[in-house]
Amino acid sequence: MYIRLTQENAYFETVHLKFVGQRIERSSQSTSSSSTLRYHWLVNIICTCIKVFNLASTMSSSNANKQLTVATINENMKKCRYDVRGEIYLAAVKRTQEGKEVIYTNVGNPQALGQVPITFNRQVMSLLMAPFLMDTPEVHKLFPADAIARAKLYQSKLNGGVGAYSDSRGNPYVRQEIANFISQTSGTPSSPDTIFISNGASECVRMMLYTLIRGPSDGIMVPIPQYPLYSASITLYGGELVPYYLDEENGWALDINELQRSIDAARAKGICVRAFVFINPGNPTGQCLSTENLQDLVRFCHANKLVMFADEVYQENIYNPKRPFVSSRKVLGAMAEPFRSGTELVSFHTVSKGAYGECGLRGGYMELHNINADVVDEVYKIASINLCPNVPGQIALGLMVNPPKPGDPSYSLYQQEKSSLIESLQRRARMITDAFNALEGVTCQETDGTFGFLFLLSLSFFVVCVHDHFVKFSIH
Numbered sequence: 001m002y003i004r005l006t007q008e009n010a011y012f013e014t015v016h017l018k019f020v021g022q023r024i025e026r027s028s029q030s031t032s033s034s035s036t037l038r039y040h041w042l043v044n045i046i047c048t049c050i051k052v053f054n055l056a057s058t059m060s061s062s063n064a065n066k067q068l069t070v071a072t073i074n075e076n077m078k079k080c081r082y083d084v085r086g087e088i089y090l091a092a093v094k095r096t097q098e099g100k101e102v103i104y105t106n107v108g109n110p111q112a113l114g115q116v117p118i119t120f121n122r123q124v125m126s127l128l129m130a131p132f133l134m135d136t137p138e139v140h141k142l143f144p145a146d147a148i149a150r151a152k153l154y155q156s157k158l159n160g161g162v163g164a165y166s167d168s169r170g171n172p173y174v175r176q177e178i179a180n181f182i183s184q185t186s187g188t189p190s191s192p193d194t195i196f197i198s199n200g201a202s203e204c205v206r207m208m209l210y211t212l213i214r215g216p217s218d219g220i221m222v223p224i225p226q227y228p229l230y231s232a233s234i235t236l237y238g239g240e241l242v243p244y245y246l247d248e249e250n251g252w253a254l255d256i257n258e259l260q261r262s263i264d265a266a267r268a269k270g271i272c273v274r275a276f277v278f279i280n281p282g283n284p285t286g287q288c289l290s291t292e293n294l295q296d297l298v299r300f301c302h303a304n305k306l307v308m309f310a311d312e313v314y315q316e317n318i319y320n321p322k323r324p325f326v327s328s329r330k331v332l333g334a335m336a337e338p339f340r341s342g343t344e345l346v347s348f349h350t351v352s353k354g355a356y357g358e359c360g361l362r363g364g365y366m367e368l369h370n371i372n373a374d375v376v377d378e379v380y381k382i383a384s385i386n387l388c389p390n391v392p393g394q395i396a397l398g399l400m401v402n403p404p405k406p407g408d409p410s411y412s413l414y415q416q417e418k419s420s421l422i423e424s425l426q427r428r429a430r431m432i433t434d435a436f437n438a439l440e441g442v443t444c445q446e447t448d449g450t451f452g453f454l455f456l457l458s459l460s461f462f463v464v465c466v467h468d469h470f471v472k473f474s475i476h
């Protein structure tokens with residue numbers, strides 16, 4: 001495996017690092033960082049000239065007569081940055097088209113890297129995609145009885161099957177399965193009426209950011225380092241990102257003093273801070289928050305009238321048994337009043353992570369807890385504009401939150417597949433952390449969970465963005 005350290009504007013490889021078994025080595029064709037630095041200014045000048053030339057030729061073309069030009073589109077679109085699919089990604093696509101081998105690790109996309117889907121889930125989905133199979137005599141030879149029963153159950157609950165629109169919040173039966181899951185895992189009741197399914201958790205996040213951001217002086221607190229969905233969407237909707245910094249030296253801990261500093265600084269600039277985003281387990285930082293951390297966050301959000309955004313998509317990617325995942329919903333449910341029913345909490349989950357890695361199915365949900373019913377109705381109205389989330393993704397969610405039970409024919413295979421996947425991710429997390437820490441000038445914190453790794457290079461490099469095993473560097 002190669003990690004390409006690519007200079008931001010120039011797209012040339014400066015150093016190749018190669019995984020050899022458990023070690024990382026510099027490959028022979030490496031360019032030294034000092035020579036890279038020497039040519040950095042030159043490459044930047046060339047890139048700027050190319051950009052100016054491109055701009056001039058665009059302006060001189062027939063574009064002047066068009067309604068839709070880059071000069072006339074929504075300004076927020078142009079301001080919006082999404083590096084996960086930005087310059088480096090486009091450069092990688094170009095290389096792929098040129099026939100070069102590229103391993104895409106810009107996003108956590110496990111099945112693109114060879115992870116196989118969980119058998120039971122795909123059996124049920126296959127039957128729903130081809131419902132005529134359920135009526136053939138051979139079906140019992142090909143599929144276990146519980147997969148057939150489950151597919152028939154879903155078929156009876158989906159009015160028209162997977163090819164028909166569902167309710168705009170998602171199918172009521174699947175939302176009930178999700179509500180049962182939340183009730184069981186949090187120990188407090190959840191209702192399907194407060195659950196919204198969408199095409200991936202990203203869409204739910206964006207829907208709620210849209211709900212909150214009224215204009216440029218509305219601010220959303222976001223952890224730094226962050227997952228760029230938040231920065232990109234806040235910019236797109238014309239709000240203000242209010243950064244708070246995680247403490248790397250303390251395992252990316254979340255420090256209440258830092259939160260207070262951040263909110264005070266934003267308010268001093270006239271920003272109305274409305275929500276607080278936290279990612280638990282962290283991405284790209286990999287830390288799991290303790291019950292006490294979460295209680296502090298609830299108190300902080302309640303005192304400052306902030307809506308809590310709990311991004312809990314990595315809740316099953318747990319590698320450190322000493323730091324288990326604790327859901328914000330469970331912590332809030334066990335707290336006394338006024339916190340328990342006075343703190344607004346939106347929590348997000350997905351089929352893209354965990355052992356499922358079903359990123360392409362685009363199944364995510366959010367629960368709107370302690371949110372006023374009339375606001376929930378408004379969100380429902382906005383969700384209706386998209387008609388409905390894709391139905392196969394909804395089924396994948398139902399299967400995630402309601403897996404085979406002990407005694408079911410598929411139970412043991414399901415458990416075996418799931419635990420071997422999580423163990424394998426855990427092993428790889430350890431291998432990568434150790435390998436980075438073994439490199440001179442590199443420090444990488446232990447990870448409690450998630451797919452991402454963040455490490456810092458001393459010397460002349462500054463890490464801009466790291467996700468999974470992919471790194472984008474710019475050189476100071």
Ligand SMILES: Cc1ncc(COP(=O)(O)O)c(C=O)c1O
Pocket residue numbers: 107108199200201202203227229279283311313349350351352359362363364
């Ligand atoms: C922290 C975090 N939140 C949300 C998402 C979005 O997931 P989905 O595929 O459900 O949109 C991701 C995807 O990588 C993520 O890392």
